[in-house]
Amino acid sequence: MTETDxxxxxxxxxxxxxxxxxxxxRRLILRVLAEADDHPDxxxxxxxxxxxxxxxxxxxxxxxxxxxxxxxxxxxHAFEDGISRYEHAHQEHHDHLIDIxxxxxxxxxxxxxxxxxxxIAAELGYELVRHxxxxxxxxxxxxxxxxxx
Amino acid sequence: MTETDxxxxxxxxxxxxxxxxxxxxRRLILRVLAEADDHPDxxxxxxxxxxxxxxxxxxxxxxxxxxxxxxxxxxxHAFEDGISRYEHAHQEHHDHLIDIxxxxxxxxxxxxxxxxxxxIAAELGYELVRHxxxxxxxxxxxxxxxxxx
DNA sequence: TTCAGTATCGAGAAGCATTCGCATTAATAT
DNA sequence: ATATTAATGCGAATGCTTCTCGATACTGAA
Numbered sequence: 185m186t187e188t189d190x191x192x193x194x195x196x197x198x199x200x201x202x203x204x205x206x207x208x209x210r211r212l213i214l215r216v217l218a219e220a221d222d223h224p225d226x227x228x229x230x231x232x233x234x235x236x237x238x239x240x241x242x243x244x245x246x247x248x249x250x251x252x253x254x255x256x257x258x259x260x261h262a263f264e265d266g267i268s269r270y271e272h273a274h275q276e277h278h279d280h281l282i283d284i285x286x287x288x289x290x291x292x293x294x295x296x297x298x299x300x301x302x303x304i305a306a307e308l309g310y311e312l313v314r315h316x317x318x319x320x321x322x323x324x325x326x327x328x329x330x331x332x333x
Numbered sequence: 334m335t336e337t338d339x340x341x342x343x344x345x346x347x348x349x350x351x352x353x354x355x356x357x358x359r360r361l362i363l364r365v366l367a368e369a370d371d372h373p374d375x376x377x378x379x380x381x382x383x384x385x386x387x388x389x390x391x392x393x394x395x396x397x398x399x400x401x402x403x404x405x406x407x408x409x410h411a412f413e414d415g416i417s418r419y420e421h422a423h424q425e426h427h428d429h430l431i432d433i434x435x436x437x438x439x440x441x442x443x444x445x446x447x448x449x450x451x452x453i454a455a456e457l458g459y460e461l462v463r464h465x466x467x468x469x470x471x472x473x474x475x476x477x478x479x480x481x482x
Numbered sequence: 483t484t485c486a487g488t489a490t491c492g493a494g495a496a497g498c499a500t501t502c503g504c505a506t507t508a509a510t511a512t
Numbered sequence: 513a514t515a516t517t518a519a520t521g522c523g524a525a526t527g528c529t530t531c532t533c534g535a536t537a538c539t540g541a542a
Contacts, residue, residue, distance in 0.1 A: 205489055205538050226528080241492045246529060264465075266415045266499095267528070281457055290457055297449050301468055304443055305430060310470030313433055316413075317466050319450055321459030354509050354518055375499080390521045395500060397519095415528095416499070 188218040191257075191272070198255050212237055213248045217258060223269040223280075223289045263289075263318060279317040337367040340406075340421070347404050361386055362397045366407060372418040372438050412438075412467060428466040 192214055196206040216232045217224075224232070230245045249270055252258040261269050263282060269289075278293040297317070305312035341363055345355040365381045366373075373381070379394045398419055401407040407419050412431060418438075427442040446466065454461035 200539090203489085207490065207538070209491070239492075243493075243530080244491060247490080250530095262411075262413075262415060264411075266411060281454060281459060283459070284462055290459075292453060292457060294449065294453055297446065297453070300443065300446050300449065301466075304441060304446070305468050305470045306473070308430055308439055308441060308470075309473055309475075310430060310432070310439075310468070311473050312468055312470045315466070315468045317450075317464070319454050319459070319461055319464045321454045321457075321461045324455070324458055324460050326458075349510095352518085356509070356519065358520070388521080392501080392522075393520060 188215055191218045195252075195255065195257050198257070199251075202255070204251065208237070209233075209240060209244050210248050210251070212240070213245060214252065214257070217252070217270060217272050220271070223261065223271050225267050225269050229270065264320075279319070281319040281321055284320050284322050337364055340367045344401075344404065344406050347406070348400075351404070353400065357386070358382075358389060358393050359397050359400070361389070362394060363401065363406070366401070366419060366421050369420070372410065372420050374416050374418050378419065413469075428468070430468040430470060433469050433471050 192211055195210075195214055199206050199210075212233050213229060216229055216236075220229075220232075226242065226245050226249065229249075230240070230242050233245065234240050249258065249260065249268075252270075253260050257273055258270050259273050261271070261280065263269065263280070276293060277298075278291045279297075281290040281292055282288070283290070301315055301317075302312045341360055344359075344363055348355050348359075361382050362378060365378055365385075369378075369381075375391065375394050375398065378398075379389065379391050382394065383389050398407065398409065398417075401419075402409050406422055408422050410418050410420070410429065412418065412429070423440075425442060426447070427440045428446075430439040430441055431437070432439070450464055450466075451461045
């Protein structure tokens with residue numbers, strides 16, 4: 185709760201600095217995102233927020249996501265299906281592993297991969313600005329006696 | 334020309350085997366793709382093919398891309414903008430580096446990265462099925478005397 | 483507190499890439 | 513040749529996202 189409040193307060197300050205306003209809707213959406221531990225899409229965010237404020241509109245969710253993103257408060261990702269999914273911004277960069285069967289999104293980071301990417305870009309004559317890495321996998325059965333294959 | 338004809342012939346055999354038909358439209362679209370050295374989207378493919386057959390419809394392009402993809406004749410990629418782009422299938426797996434300024438797509442492959450990804454997935458308890466890696470970069474100025482920064 | 487100015491909102495229309503439905507056409511096997 | 517039916521063309525429909533616009537409600541100043 186306190187952590188969420190802190191996020192809201194920080195964001196409000198950022199908004200004011202940009203000549204923007206803190207509204208009930210933005211507060212609510214920010215709260216929903218701060219308390220989400222998954223990567224919901226616009227509709228998912230809308231559904232959760234709508235439960236707290238039935239006057240909220242989907243348009244506002246989309247608009248708010250843009251504002252939040254431009255302020256660096258959240259990150260937007262588009263995986264295979266092309267639908268935008270959101271998560272509150274971490275300080276540490278990370279990539280995603282998506283469970284093919286369940287759709288679950290697991291986060292990970294690897295300095296080795298980051299470095300390798302930078303090197304590959306450099307070899308091609310490019311300066312790496314950003315990247316997108318998604319692994320799609322299937323949960324392994326824990327190895328156990330008698331497990332076949 | 335010969336290489337393109339060979340591709341068309343191979344694909345026709347695959348189609349027959351699946352109880353499907355080789356049509357003028359499929360031949361044309363396959364030809365356009367075989368001779369493309371970039372990663373066009375559906376509209377781009379349609380435009381090029383339309384020049385040879387003004388009766389072609391965009392629906393057919395989309396339908397054909399699905400067939401081609403299911404037969405493994407082409408690969409589909411969706412970069413940042415969410416639009417599907419296509420290329421004829423290579424035998425070797427590769428990833429893409431996208432030039433931020435020009436939009437140009439450069440292909441590359443790295444066994445080291447492939448291996449690293451497999452290892453990361455394994456550490457998270459997953460078997461890697463496939464992945465998506467896109468690097469976004471900016472062309473470096475060739476280092477020269479007097480270059481600042 | 484009240485008020486003016488304007489950023490934001492809700493609701494629905496509009497955009498865009500992609501897919502569908504269906505009557506018509508054409509590829510294939512006999 | 514001819515029947516079978518996959519494939520086509522065209523327009524309508526879909527689904528996510530953005531835009532339009534009149535109404536609403538933040539915010540700073542009085």
